[in-house]
Amino acid sequence: MAREGEAGAWLEAVQDATTLVLKAKGDWIVAHADGADKSLAQVDVRGRRSVIFDLAAIGKLDTTGAWLLHRAQRQFQTQGAVATYIGANAAQATLLDAVTKGDRPTVDHPAHGNPIMVIVERMGRTLEEIGITLRDATAFFGLVLETLGKTILNPRRMRLTSTVYHMEQAGLNAVPIVSLISFLIGAVLAFQGAQQLRKFGGEVFTVNLVAISFLREVGILLTAIMVAGRSGSAFAAQIGSMKVREEIDAMRTLGLDPAEVLVLPRVIALIVMMPLLGFIAAFMGLSGGGLVVLLNLGMSPEMYIQRLYDALDFWDVFTGVIKAPVFGLLIAVIGCFEGMKVEGSAESVGQRTTASVVEGIFTVIVVDAFFSILFIQLGV
Amino acid sequence: MTGDAIISVRDLKTQFGDQVIHEHLDLDIYAGEVLGIVGGSGTGKSVLLRTILGLNPPVAGSIEIFGKLRSQMTPEDAHAVERRWGVLFQDGALFSSLTVTQNIQVPLKEHLKLPVQLMNEIAALKIALVGLPAEAGPKYPSELSGGMRKRAGLARALALDPEIVFLDEPTAGLDPIGASAFDELIKNLQATLGLTVFMVTHDLDSLYAICDRIAVLADKRVIVTGPISEMLKQEQPWIREYFHGPRGRAAMAAKSAPPRS
Ligand SMILES: Nc1ncnc2c1ncn2[C@@H]1O[C@H](COP(=O)(O)OP(=O)(O)O)[C@@H](O)[C@H]1O
Ligand SMILES: [Mg+2]
Numbered sequence: 016m017a018r019e020g021e022a023g024a025w026l027e028a029v030q031d032a033t034t035l036v037l038k039a040k041g042d043w044i045v046a047h048a049d050g051a052d053k054s055l056a057q058v059d060v061r062g063r064r065s066v067i068f069d070l071a072a073i074g075k076l077d078t079t080g081a082w083l084l085h086r087a088q089r090q091f092q093t094q095g096a097v098a099t100y101i102g103a104n105a106a107q108a109t110l111l112d113a114v115t116k117g118d119r120p121t122v123d124h125p126a127h128g129n130p131i132m133v134i135v136e137r138m139g140r141t142l143e144e145i146g147i148t149l150r151d152a153t154a155f156f157g158l159v160l161e162t163l164g165k166t167i168l169n170p171r172r173m174r175l176t177s178t179v180y181h182m183e184q185a186g187l188n189a190v191p192i193v194s195l196i197s198f199l200i201g202a203v204l205a206f207q208g209a210q211q212l213r214k215f216g217g218e219v220f221t222v223n224l225v226a227i228s229f230l231r232e233v234g235i236l237l238t239a240i241m242v243a244g245r246s247g248s249a250f251a252a253q254i255g256s257m258k259v260r261e262e263i264d265a266m267r268t269l270g271l272d273p274a275e276v277l278v279l280p281r282v283i284a285l286i287v288m289m290p291l292l293g294f295i296a297a298f299m300g301l302s303g304g305g306l307v308v309l310l311n312l313g314m315s316p317e318m319y320i321q322r323l324y325d326a327l328d329f330w331d332v333f334t335g336v337i338k339a340p341v342f343g344l345l346i347a348v349i350g351c352f353e354g355m356k357v358e359g360s361a362e363s364v365g366q367r368t369t370a371s372v373v374e375g376i377f378t379v380i381v382v383d384a385f386f387s388i389l390f391i392q393l394g395v
Numbered sequence: 396m397t398g399d400a401i402i403s404v405r406d407l408k409t410q411f412g413d414q415v416i417h418e419h420l421d422l423d424i425y426a427g428e429v430l431g432i433v434g435g436s437g438t439g440k441s442v443l444l445r446t447i448l449g450l451n452p453p454v455a456g457s458i459e460i461f462g463k464l465r466s467q468m469t470p471e472d473a474h475a476v477e478r479r480w481g482v483l484f485q486d487g488a489l490f491s492s493l494t495v496t497q498n499i500q501v502p503l504k505e506h507l508k509l510p511v512q513l514m515n516e517i518a519a520l521k522i523a524l525v526g527l528p529a530e531a532g533p534k535y536p537s538e539l540s541g542g543m544r545k546r547a548g549l550a551r552a553l554a555l556d557p558e559i560v561f562l563d564e565p566t567a568g569l570d571p572i573g574a575s576a577f578d579e580l581i582k583n584l585q586a587t588l589g590l591t592v593f594m595v596t597h598d599l600d601s602l603y604a605i606c607d608r609i610a611v612l613a614d615k616r617v618i619v620t621g622p623i624s625e626m627l628k629q630e631q632p633w634i635r636e637y638f639h640g641p642r643g644r645a646a647m648a649a650k651s652a653p654p655r656s
Contacts, residue, residue, distance in 0.1 A: 044556060045503075045507065045517070045555055045556050046507060048507070048509055048513060048517075049507075049508065049509055049510070049513075052509075052510065052513055077556035077588055078517075078520060078521070078524065078553070078556055078588075079517055079520075079556060082516060082517065082520050086516070106586055106588075106589075109583060109586060110583075110588070113524065113583060114520065116523070117519075117520045117523030117524050118520070118523070119519075119523060119529055120529065358537065359491060359535065359536070359537025359538070360491030360492055360535065360536070360537055361491050361492070362491060362492035
C-alpha cells in the first residue's frame, strides 16, 4: 500500500545495458491515471532488448491502471523490446489478462472534417430534411383526413371523451390568455391608429382600422399563434413521450389505431374550438379598441357600435370565421405529426416540440397569406 | 473473505403516502462480498436500493456508508461517496442524448481530469469488459437492444472502478449465455478489485454462481441473511418455495453437476 501523503502512481527504473526494470509504485488507479500515464510516457526503451514491469511493490491496481501498463507493454513491443510482468499476484494477473482481452481497435466517433464542408454538408442535410418533412407531413395530413372521413361516415368510432377533454384543455383553458392578449392588442392598435389618422383629421376611421384588421387578420392570427404555442406543443410532447415509452407500438399491437385514438380527438378539438377562440379574440380586440376610442376620441359606446355596423360588411366577419377551423386543423395535425416523429430519446421530444411550434406558426402565416390572395381575387 | 461492514442499515422505515414499504429493516454489507437481495415482486427491493443510494429519503432509521451516517453527510461527503460506488438501474438509465462512450465518460469527467485520449481508451476498455462489441461505443442508447443497454449501464457503473456496485436485476433481459458471462464478469471483478456487489436479482443461477450471501426481503424487513446453503435449510414458506421450487431445483442441479469439458 502506498503510504499516506504519498498518493499517486509512479515508476522507479533500474537498468543495466540491455534490461530495464520498471518498479511500479503507489496506487495505479483511475484517480491517479494522469500521473501514471505521464510517468509511462517518459520511459525510453530505445536500444533495450527487454523491459520488465515489477509489480511486487504496487499498491492498488484497477482496470485503468492495468490498462495503462498493458498499453505501455504493447507500445514497447512495437518499439522492439520484449516487455513482461513480474511480481503480479493472482488477482492482478487476472485483471491484466482481462484488460489484454479487452484491447481491440477503438471505433472512433465520426471525425469533424473541414469546417466549410461541414457547413455545406449540414445545409444540404437540412434541405433534404425539409423535403422529407414536407412529404411525410403531406402523407400524414392525408391519413388524418382519411381517418376523419371514416369517422364522419361512422360517427360511433369517435372518441368522444377524449375529444371533449382536448376541447377543454386546448380551447376553454385558452380563453383567458387569448382574451387578455386580444384586448391589449386591440387597444394598442386603436391608440397607434388614432395617432396617425389624427394627422389628417381622420380619427373617426380608427374604428374602421381596428374593426377590419381585427376581424379579417389580427384576431385569428393572434389566436392561431397562441394555440400553436400552447396546444400544438402540448400535442407533440404528449404523443412524443408516448412514442418514447413504446406506448404507441403497444397500441398498434392491441389493434388500436393511433391516428384514430390520439390524433383525431386533438384535431377535432382544435377544429371546433378555433372558431370559438377566434370569435372571442375578435370580440375582445374590438372591446380594447372601443375603450381607447371612448377615452381618446370621446366617442360614446352607442356611436362606436353604430360605426362598427357601418364599417363592416358580411365578408369582413366571414373571412375570419372561414380561416379559423383551417388553422385549427393545421396546428393540430402539425403538433401530432411532430409527436409521431419523435424517436428514442427525451432530447428528441424537446426537438420535436420546438419544431411543432415553429412549423405551426409558419404554416399558419403562409396559409393566411394564401387566403388573403384568394379573397382579393374573389373580390371579397 | 468478508471484512467490515461498509454499509449498515439500522431500523429503517420507508413509506409512500400511507403505504409502508420497510419497517425495522436491518442489513449489513461487508467489504468484498457479493450480496444478493431476493424477495417477491413489489416487496421493496428497488426502493431499498434507492434509499441506500440516497434517492429516496427514509422516514426513520439510520444508514451508515463507509463509516459515515447518511443523515450527517455534507454535500462534499456525499460527492466523495458517489465516487466510490457505481449503480446499474433496472433498465440501464443511460443518458439518451449521449452515446455509449460519452455515457461512460460522464463520471470520469465529473470526478477526474484526464486526457481525452485516455478517456476514450478507458471507455473502449469498459465496453469490452462488459462484453459489448466495439461498434456499440458511438451508438446512442435508443439504437441498442435492452440487453445491450444493460451492459452499457454496467460499463458506466464501472467507469470509476468503484469499491461497491449496486445492481438492480442485472441479468434480467440478458440471454442465458450473456447472463452467465455477466456472472463470470462480476466474479472476476470481485476477485481482482475486491469489489463489493449489492445485487437485487431473481436469477437463481446468479445466486448459486456468485452470491456469497443472500438477504431475503419479506414482511417489510430482511427476514434472513446467509449463504445459499443456509437458505436451503429455511422453513419459511416463501423461501422454501423459492429455493426448492422447480427453478430452484434446476439451478441447484446445474451447480452440483460436474462441469462439462
Ligand atoms: N415512487 C413511488 N411512489 C409510490 N409508491 C412506490 C414508489 N416506488 C415504489 N413504490 C411502491 O413500493 C413498492 C415496492 O416497489 P419496488 O421496490 O419497486 O419493488 P421490487 O421489490 O419489485 O423492486 C411497490 O408496492 C411500489 O408500488
Ligand atoms: Mg424492482
